[in-house]
Each structure stands twice: as C-alpha cells, then as structure tokens.
Amino acid sequence: FKDSKEPSILVAQEIADLIRAKEKQNKPCVLGLATGSSPIKVYEELVRMHKEEGLSFANVITFNLDEYYPMEQGNIQSYYYFMHEHLFNHVDILPENVNVPSGTVSSENLYQYCIDYEMKIQAVGGLDFQLLGIGRTGHIGFNEPGSHLNSGTRSITLDHITRVDAAPAFLGIENVPRKAITMGIGTVLKAKRIILLGWGGNKASILKETIEGNINSEVPATYLQNHNNTTFLIDEAAASELT
Ligand code: F6R
Numbered sequence: 001f002k003d004s005k006e007p008s009i010l011v012a013q014e015i016a017d018l019i020r021a022k023e024k025q026n027k028p029c030v031l032g033l034a035t036g037s038s039p040i041k042v043y044e045e046l047v048r049m050h051k052e053e054g055l056s057f058a059n060v061i062t063f064n065l066d067e068y069y070p071m072e073q074g075n076i077q078s079y080y081y082f083m084h085e086h087l088f089n090h091v092d093i094l095p096e097n098v099n100v101p102s103g104t105v106s107s108e109n110l111y112q113y114c115i116d117y118e119m120k121i122q123a124v125g126g127l128d129f130q131l132l133g134i135g136r137t138g139h140i141g142f143n144e145p146g147s148h149l150n151s152g153t154r155s156i157t158l159d160h161i162t163r164v165d166a167a168p169a170f171l172g173i174e175n176v177p178r179k180a181i182t183m184g185i186g187t188v189l190k191a192k193r194i195i196l197l198g199w200g201g202n203k204a205s206i207l208k209e210t211i212e213g214n215i216n217s218e219v220p221a222t223y224l225q226n227h228n229n230t231t232f233l234i235d236e237a238a239a240s241e242l243t
Helices: 005-024 038-051 079-086 110-123 159-171 183-191 201-212 219-224
Strands: 029-031 060-064 067-068 129-132 154-157 179-182 192-196 230-234
Touching: 005 029, 005 038, 005 129, 005 192, 005 230, 038 079, 060 079, 060 110, 067 079, 110 154, 110 179, 183 219, 192 219, 201 219, 201 230
Parallel strands: 029 060, 029 129, 129 192, 192 230
Antiparallel strands: 067 179, 154 179
16 A cells, blocks of 8 residues: 555454444454554544444454553553553443453462453454554564464563664653563464554565565564465555565
8 A cells, every 4th residue: 555544444444344243243343452553543543433424332342462561551651541542532332341451460460360361352252353563573462573373461571672662652761661461472363354554664674574484483473474364454665675
C-alpha cells in the first residue's frame, strides 16, 4: 500500500465483519490486540464505525498482547492506558471483557498469573483474530529473539533495541522498564486469523528477514510463515527491501 491509511481501514472492516458475524451467531468475538503506533488508525476507524455506523462491541472480548513490567495502569506509558485512550473508552465494550496483562502483579504471583491469562484465552474459545505489529528485533508481542515456538504467556526481558525504540515515550532509556509480560509465540499462532501491520522504512529490513528469511528463533516473526491464515499489510516504504 502507498501508506497506512487504506490498509488500516481494510483491517477495521475485517474486524467489524467478524464482530457482526459472531453477533449473528450469538457468540463472543475474541480479539487479540496490539499497541504501539502501527494499529492506531485501525482503532480510529473502529471508533468511527461505532459512532457513525452503530458497530457494537457488546459481544467482544479482548486480550492484549503485552504490558511493561512493572507498570501501573494509570501511567500514561502503560499499554492499559493506551488501549483505553485509543479504543476502549470510545466504544461499548464491557469492562469485564477487556484483558490487558497486569504490570502490577507481585513477582511471586507472576508465573501463575501468566498461566491464568493463557487459560482465560482458551476458556473463551481461543483468539478469533490477532492484530500484530513488528518490532525492529523481529518481535511480535514482546517475544524477543530467542523466543520458543511453543512459548506461552510469560515474563520476558526486553531487548536493548526495543528499549531504545521505547526511550522517547519514556523520556530516556533509563526510564524504560527492563521487563514485560507477553503472550507467547504459541499463544499467537493458535489464533484463527492473524494480520500484521508494518509501516515505514525503519521496518523494511526486519520485514525482509521475516518474509524472505528462514524460520528461526532469532527473528521470532518468521514463525508466522507456518501459520495458515496470516496476512501482512505493509506500506511501500516497509516493503522497499523485499526482492
Ligand atoms: C505492542 C507490541 C509490539 C509492537 C511493535 C511495533 O503491543 O506487541 O510488538 O507491535 O513493537 O511497535 P510500533 O507499532 O510502535 O512500531
């Protein structure tokens, strides 16, 4: 695509179609959601559809991919805050249907918390749709290089490049948390449908490795090559290194 506008609208339409199809079947629509700059226009369009076209989120259950650890919900750098700011505060989703990994769980309870998050996704029937961005390390969610194919929700140490990229939002790398909670590669790959968004020239080289390279844990996004219902929507700048 020329830029991120048209594909973002296409993704929002696909999500809206899925929400409405599930509503007709009287079933919940389970969405896996991402934060960061890549999905912002998708959320803008979903909010517009809610306000102008009556798209209801009453049957939607969401699970966010990740959260910094430790991190307070009220902190403006939290992914909890981001999701409310960009989507949840503007639509009719039920608060009890919103799931963002908690950055405030005590370290003793963290292991069990992650298992419970994973079980909760399974208990509602698994992810119908997963939205992804990609980090310059090749991470999806916060599955940094070295992440295992079968990994589940867990705590992870952030890669240095990821912390460098987050530094402006935290006004300095020293303020960027060293850890995060993330859904695993295994969690993501169980989704029935996956869309990855990539905009801009700074994603060009990692997208080339992800799409054209061999599947390997050093570029966790390459695991998506084996998923049977994944689409990458990228703009011209992000596609500029593809052969
Ligand atoms: C965020 C997430 C990350 C981002 C990735 C790209 O929830 O899971 O994998 O998608 O770091 O971030 P942006 O979109 O800001 O370039």
